[in-house]
Amino acid sequence: MSSTYVKPAVITDGRLGHLTPEQTEKLQQFWIRLYEIFDGKTPFDQTVPSSFKGQARDEESGAAPAPKAGWFSRGKSASESSSAPVAPRFTGQDIYTCFWKLTMMDHPDLIVLKFIRARKWVLDDAMKMFLNALKWRIVERLDELVELSDVELDAKYPKFIEQMRIGKGYLRGADPLDRPMSVVNTRLHHKADQPAETIHRFTLYTMECGRTVLPQGAETVIVIFDLSNFGLDNMDWGFVRLFVQCFESYYPETLGVCVVHRAPFVFWGLWKLIQPLLDPVVASKFVFTRNNEELHKVVPRERLPITHYGGLDDWTYKYVPAAPGEDDAMKDLAKKEELLAERHALEAGFDRTTREWIKSVNGKNAPERDEIAQQLREQYTRLSPYVRATNLYKRWGVAVEGQVNWTYNVVPEQK
Structure with a gap:
């Protein structure tokens, strides 16, 4: 089967480096x-x-x-609460x-x-x-x-690690536009299986991890909701509400496309309730694929696993637990303070340059700001081990020292 992937147009209007x-x-x-x-x-x-x-x-x-x-x-x-919020x-x-x-x-x-x-x-x-x-x-x-380890998050939010161990939701690979892909396996989610706060925090954790696998220049992600074997007991309105709020209000212009894959008949009644909640711009990002062949038009087969998605990537999800000592750098407080001081100095330098730049609103860029921004990026790769706990994607070797490196074990296509 020849490739059916349709590469989307690259949008540059209003993006960094392409401003009028x-x-x-x-x-x-x-x-x-x-x-x-x-x-x-x-x-x-x-x-x-x-x-x-x-x-x-x-x-x-x-x-x-x-x-x-x-x-x-x-x-x-509100009627069940004892007091109003402050x-x-x-x-x-x-x-x-x-x-x-x-x-x-x-x-x-x-x-x-x-x-x-x-x-x-x-x-x-x-x-x-x-x-x-x-x-x-x-x-x-x-x-x-980002500061607590998997184990610490699991202690604070029961069954946190279980969400990762069963592969309920994870980041894997990127499309040819370097947009990381987030896969949500809805069939593995049952609302009563874990505290509501755990799934809430795990969702935000995945959003924050997604930022670490965005290569320089990439701004958006692909979300694949796999609705294979989806039933009403897999539905969680709290999660849907959080997902909508995040991409509409708190991580705007971050959703590139949301693929709803293999939606069963029962889903379409729920969709009639979900769709009115969506901002029209966010709603326009939804794509519905009935089978793997339609999914291959959105994501190349080379970037999808063989199992379940009919792809060409010989890969299976596996949770890799924390290794002893992987976060020892966070205990080096002296080095951490040294790097934080270096970071704050760069931030102050960007501030000074920007304050000077905005004194004359003339529609011209200030290259000095871009230079400092690049220094901030480089510096964060050195600071990160001292302020961020090691996550699954670093253990996989994907997000290391500011570099994003997805690897695909592509097998020959069967004739």
Whole structure:
């Protein structure tokens, strides 16, 4: 069988390195507003996003905020909660610190451009979305998902490792546009098999791991929902709700395509409930494949496993547990502080250059910023072992020292 893969068009409009003078001006104006927030000169909404549920706690009472009521929520309804939520307070410094943690190896412009594009270059809307995402990251404590080991996460969230061991959801390979692929095996999920908070945290963990397997220049991912043998007992509205929120609000412009594979008849009734919840832009990213032949048009056979997907890659998912001493670098506090000081110096250098750049909103780029951004990327590869626990993808040899290296054991195609 000859290849049926159809390579999608590469979109460059509004992307880093392809900005028009008008778009560059918009970017400069966004940075002006952002520094006013960082510096505490401009007040901003202090509450967490309205869709957020269940992580932050009131500093005085220690009470967790009440979850949002409704059939689509993970927790109790508002009427079942003993007290109303107390909104956390944020400072410009909190937002600034979170922003640089979010940046990791990315060019800072790449991060903010995602939000600007997602709000169609309307800066007021983009800024609100951006601040909400940063506040969300703080109250969701996403830091712990990269700082804690698999074992530590399993101790805090029961059956966390089990999600990985059975292969419920994982990242594997990339398409020819270097978009990493996330596979979700819905048949392996039963809502009652683990605490709701565990699947919530595991979902966010996978999202954060996905960022480590994005090679330089790639911005989007492919999600494959494998609905083989899907039944109503596999449905989890809490997960669907989180998935939708993440790609619409907290990781915008990150979903390249969402493949719904082998959806059975029972799914289409649920789809009628899900589709109205989706932003039209996100909804347009959904593709439905009835069989492996249709899937091969979206992802080349060489990048898909032989088993189950009819691909040409002789690969089977296997969870590799932590090895003794793999996170010893995190215990070297002196080296960690040294590298963090180096990192903060580079961040300050980017700030200085950017503050100078935005004094004249002229639609022209400042090459010095790009140079520092590249230094930040290189430096993060050295810092990472001291601030991030080793994850499965590093054990697989995929994401090591800032490099992404998927390997495929391609077998000859049978005639």
